[in-house]
Amino acid sequence: MTAATWAEVPKGSPFPLQNLPYGVFTPAGDTRARVGVAIGAHVLDVAAVLGDDTFAHGALNPFLAQGRARWTAVRAELTALLTDARHRAAVTPHLHPLDAVTLHLPFEVADYVDFYASEHHAANVGRMFRPGAEPLTPQWKHLPIGYHGRAGTVVASGTPVVRPCGQKKPGAAGELPGFGPSARLDIEAEVGFVVGTGSALGTPVGTDAFAEHVFGVCLVNDWSARDVQAWEYVPLGPFLAKSFATSVSPWIVPLEALEAARVTPPERAHALRPYLRETEDWGLDLRLEVRLNGQPVSRPPFSAMYWTGAQMLAHMTVNGASLRTGDLYASGTVSGPEPGERGCLMELTWGGEEPLKLADGTSRAFLEDGDEVTITATAPGADGTVIGFGEVTGKILPAVAGGRS
Amino acid sequence: MTAATWAEVPKGSPFPLQNLPYGVFTPAGDTRARVGVAIGAHVLDVAAVLGDDTFAHGALNPFLAQGRARWTAVRAELTALLTDARHRAAVTPHLHPLDAVTLHLPFEVADYVDFYASEHHAANVGRMFRPGAEPLTPQWKHLPIGYHGRAGTVVASGTPVVRPCGQKKPGAAGELPGFGPSARLDIEAEVGFVVGTGSALGTPVGTDAFAEHVFGVCLVNDWSARDVQAWEYVPLGPFLAKSFATSVSPWIVPLEALEAARVTPPERAHALRPYLRETEDWGLDLRLEVRLNGQPVSRPPFSAMYWTGAQMLAHMTVNGASLRTGDLYASGTVSGPEPGERGCLMELTWGGEEPLKLADGTSRAFLEDGDEVTITATAPGADGTVIGFGEVTGKILPAVAGGRS
Structure with a gap:
């Protein structure tokens, strides 16, 4: 039965009665x-x-x-x-x-984990960072790769992002590394899952307990300094390239509002270990849009993600790691198969080699000071409605002048 | 002036008046x-x-x-x-x-960061994981490599550690990965720094502000599943291999109790970026001891660490990442130059190839169920005293039977 609200809901509003984020x-x-x-x-x-x-x-x-x-x-x-x-x-x-x-930031973040669940994103990054090698590492299709990020620098949408400084790869072998404001500042358009109820240490949480533990879904922009990342990340993964800021949308869309958005995830290349098998489909038909200074530059489809939120949850806990209320885990960059569906500038400009042309006549390889990035998303809702996620937005401020080098 | 306490302090006690952890x-x-x-x-x-x-x-x-x-x-x-x-x-x-x-666990952990600050440890791991290549990655002597760990699974000393399950590298290319209890369960003997006062987002904290922000020092055992780690860690670093448990000692030794333990860190191979230069020496002459089922198996010297706690702090925040009260950052495995000074079994047994012989006639490549590992440390204190750190201890319980695979 279709419920109608007495409240005024403008046509095209992201927040119909069927949403209630x-x-x-x-x-x-x-x-x-x-x-x-x-x-x-x-x-x-x-x-x-x-x-x-x-x-x-x-x-x-x-x-x-x-x-x-x-x-x-x-x-x-x-x-x-x-x-x-x-x-x-x-x-x-x-x-x-x-x-x-x-x-405000809608919840206190306990632990923050970031996955790498888009095959298209991981393959594009592999082609750029490890040319000549297989684009995906050998375990990629056997488990959702993830790592821990900095919970203390997860910030509310709208919080300005100060361009980070850091070390960069030396120009030539034997030279000292460079240092300064990141010249390859990027976004990562992601979807975040917010954990409601915790779990006991030593007890894995199965894919079938996803809706029991996960309250809802938000949008995430995992700001990334690619030059810092390239110098630091072997062998222990990204650290300062990510930890300066991660922005989240102000609205958490409850899982219940996304029933009509559930889809079957892409076909799997291998038989999966039982702990990663799903008894229900938890692919989600979220359609993201990335705008740079108001201009749409990408439309990443979340339905193309190889791993689902339920699989990420099961993997994150299969070693007995406990969950806490307020844990946030994000999908990693959402990229689809098409060039216009890539969720970060590094992919959209192919490592900066093919700058984006903007409507104002300028072009971008990576973010410039003053740039504002906004990510939105919609999903099919109940009763033929459209569920909106609001937006996560942030503007780049110049690096702190006179900072230590 | 030497103060004497009226309280009874048994000879050899780790807790003289000059400590007060x-x-x-x-x-x-x-x-x-x-x-x-x-x-x-x-x-x-x-x-x-x-x-x-x-x-x-x-x-x-x-x-x-x-x-x-x-x-x-x-x-x-x-x-x-x-x-x-x-x-x-x-x-x-x-x-x-x-x-x-x-x-109890002495503080609520905000963010947990783990460094990789022992040259001897990093070089040994490099030799084992990347044979034929340079033991240290190119950036190792230019910055203290670190990554975020799981704050929610930092546990009090004495908490039993359930052997984690996880995926492991397939036997041969094309085979499916294995799954089961880790067969290469290890310890990492580390020193942890506890952040007292936070800092503002966007503002780096210099090495000279170390004592302003860091309250004190504890012992850390960063339990590690080496087989899980080997399969998962490229390209985003360790995740499930570490996130099942990290044990900390119950006592936080105030920085003020460690004045007499301050030493000059090892000579640096390169000129360091200004943000990593120290105006004061924050090397610390902590002498760790690792005991396996009561038997000493290693004596790692913290004074041999290449990077100091002040440098780790400056690096962690140079991108503007903020600190929060309760942040914990650990040194990474403390290993000295001698074989008997290595802080993890992987090094002590050279990847399991040279098992340790224990006094009870058994031998160990990695940890067995029922094994108990205890890490202690001492440091020179004021007035010629010895500062003790108490101990961080944990016993291995068998993997959960009938767990998902």
Whole structure:
């Protein structure tokens, strides 16, 4: 049955009743952050409308920790409040215009893990970084490769990104390494999974427990300094090339809003180890868009990802590693098979060799100071609606002058 | 002037007055954890003796956040209380026998970073993993290589370690990867640095601000599954091979207790970038000992480390990454130049090819179920004393039977 909301939802809004993504906001003229859900051009104050202190926090974590049954119950309650016109008078005072609130980082990040789950991205990177070798490393199609990132520098959408400084490969063997502002500053358009309920140390979490542990999905921009990365990453992986900032969207779309977006992931090249087999399809038909200074430069399809969020979760815990409320794991760059579907500049400009031409007549190999990057996404929602993810955005500020070298 | 304590400090105790390491404990018959300092064979209840709620927590974090001036003041106050005999009657009721208290993980870990700062270790690993190539990667002597680990699986000393399962390299090209309990389970004897005060995003922290941000030092055992690591680690570094458990000692030795342990680090092969140059020597003369089932198997010297804790801190933040109270960064395996000074079994047994002979007549290539590994350390203290670090210990439990494969 199609539920209709009494709330005003402008045509084309990313936030129909069937979405109800969670965020943390401060109303205009107020100082206390609290949990809200987006509906149309408004945010509903969940703490106020439910009279529940779980939501009177500057982070979703207390709610995330309550688990799937509670997430379902609250979603049903909010849907009822926004559907039954008898609640309209009581609820309306708790609707704040979205353009008049401040949005925050929606949850306290416990551990942050970044995967490498797009075959197209990994193969493109392999071709550029290891020319002549097989584009994918031997284990790539047997397990979702991942690594830990810096949780403390996960920032809210809109936080400016200061161009990082770092060491770079020497010009010639025997020379000392260079140092300075990254000249190959890049984005990575990614999808993030937010863990609600934790797990016990020593107990793997199976693919079939995905919806029990994962609350929802957000957008992630994993800013990357490619010149720093090239010099530092062998043998222990990326470190300073990534740890200066990772931006996340203000809205966490609940898994329940994505039922209609579930798709079968691409065919697998090999039989998978039982712990990576899925009994349900957790591919997701999210369509991302990357805009550079307002101009669309890529449309990465998340449905093309080789590994699903459920497989990433199972792999991350198969060694007994525990989960905590607030863990964030991201997909890695989302790239599709077509050139216009690549989720980072390194791929879009083929290592900087084929600069992007922008509408203002300029071109870009990598990001310049003042550039603003915005990632959005949509997915099919229930009742033929379109689920929007809002956006994750960030502007590049110049490197700190006079910094240590 | 040499201060003498009225408290009983048995000869050879790791905890003389000049040490006063901080931990978190629960007294026998009580349920509330609080902060204590070790003195002789006792732990002093700091919350009770100072009547200060900062210490009435199950983690050091509130105290860590207060900063260097406060750390110095509290240390002076505790030293005075334990020195001036007039306080004896008032303080004595707050001394609990160490063997009757429960010790906990001493702080909530924010981000965990692991470095690779021993030249001897890195060169040995290079020889084994990349035979025929230069043992050290080209950047090794230009920057301290590091990567992020899993903060959520940093556990207190004594926590049993369940043998992890994972994928392993296929026997031959074209075969499917293996899966099962790690058959090459290893330790890494490391030294950890505990960050007290945080820093602002975008602002590097210099080597000269080391003592302003770092509160103290602990021991770390970074358990490692070498077979899992060999299959997973290219190109993004170690992940599941490390994330199942990292054990830390219950006592954090304040930097102030290590003044007499400061030494000049080894001579550098190259001129270093200014941000890595030190105006003070932060090499530390810590002498580690690794015991396997009670038998000493290695004595790694921390003074042989190429990179110091101050350099690791400066490198970790040179890209503008912020620090948070509770950040833990570890040195990586501490190995000296001699065979008996290697800090992991992979080196001690040369990849398992030269098993260690134990006193009980058995031998070990890697860890067996039931094995217990204990790491201790000492350092020169003030007034000719010896500063002890207590111990970090853990016992291997069998892999979970019937686990997913």
